[in-house]
Amino acid sequence: MIRVLIADDHPVVLDGLSRLFEQAGGFEVVAAVSSLDDVRSAVESSRPAVAVLDLNMPKMRGVETLEELSRTYGFPAIVVFTMQEEDQLAVSALQAGAKAFLSKTRPPEDLLEAVRRAARGERFVTDDVAARLLGSHGPSAAHDRLSERERQVFELLVRGESAKAVARALDLSPSTVHTYTERIKAKLGADTVADLVRYAFRHGLTA
Numbered sequence: 001m002i003r004v005l006i007a008d009d010h011p012v013v014l015d016g017l018s019r020l021f022e023q024a025g026g027f028e029v030v031a032a033v034s035s036l037d038d039v040r041s042a043v044e045s046s047r048p049a050v051a052v053l054d055l056n057m058p059k060m061r062g063v064e065t066l067e068e069l070s071r072t073y074g075f076p077a078i079v080v081f082t083m084q085e086e087d088q089l090a091v092s093a094l095q096a097g098a099k100a101f102l103s104k105t106r107p108p109e110d111l112l113e114a115v116r117r118a119a120r121g122e123r124f125v126t127d128d129v130a131a132r133l134l135g136s137h138g139p140s141a142a143h144d145r146l147s148e149r150e151r152q153v154f155e156l157l158v159r160g161e162s163a164k165a166v167a168r169a170l171d172l173s174p175s176t177v178h179t180y181t182e183r184i185k186a187k188l189g190a191d192t193v194a195d196l197v198r199y200a201f202r203h204g205l206t207a
Contacts, residue, residue: 001028002119005048005076009034009057013104017052017081017111024112036060039069043076050077050118052111055084055093062089066096070179077118081111097182100124122191142188143203150187153180157193158200 004027006017014032021027031042036059039051055062066078080093080101090101099118102111106126114124146154149170156166167177181193190196199205 002026002050002115003028003030003046003048004115005029005031005033005039005042005046005051007033007036007039007042007051007057008054008081010054013054020108020112021115027112027115036065043069048076050079050099050115052079052081052115055080055082055089063092063096066093066098067179070097070182071175077121079111079114079118079124094123094125094186095183097179097186102126123186143199143205145187146184150180150184153177154184154196154200155205157181157184158197158205 004021006014006021006029008014008017011034014034018029018032021029030046030048031038033039033042034057036057039053042048043051053066054060055065059065061068066080069078078098080090080098081104082101083104093101099121100114100123102114102124110124110126117124143151143154152170153166156169157163161169163174163177163181166172167174170177172180185191185193185196188196188199190199
């Protein structure tokens with residue numbers, strides 16, 4: 001059973017999503033909340049595997065909130081489910097660590113599949129968002145979008161260093177290394193560290 005937290009400030013949406021997951025089978029809705037403060041409390045008390053979040057709730061600051069949740073709480077996999085269209089915000093959300101960004105106009109089956117993949121540590125990316133992730137220069141330039149700190153973490157990971165070793169080497173907390181790793185995977189279109197290693201070999205980024 002995939003433990004799911006749902007966060008939306010519209011009661012009808014909360015009820016509808018709860019019914020969707022319960023009827024689909026294989027999911028357990030462990031919390032259905034309507035504010036960011038309740039999200040924080042539910043993460044600590046209910047330990048969900050995946051959180052389905054609406055970025056338009058009060059106090060939500062878009063991508064900043066995603067980064068804060070990942071950094072502060074070691075947050076579960078995040079699926080953004082919002083009325084906003086899948087434009088550049090989707091790319092920013094994925095680069096901040098979200099596993100999926102879906103408009104509420106998408107079919108329910110897409111949301112269920114996104115949550116299943118998120119629970120496995122995989123991303124669910126629609127074709128239009130995937131094209132934006134690649135950028136106008138093609139996949140070979142994806143690593144050029146890494147920040148300096150992301151590049152340092154990336155280089156250590158592909159050399160075979162563990163997350164703890166990376167944290168020690170760069171004087172970072174393990175949760176911060178996790179956040180950077182998720183951003184790197186999003187920017188490079190990877191689901192695992194092994195994918196990052198393969199990316200490094202393909203692009204001649206290994207020593």
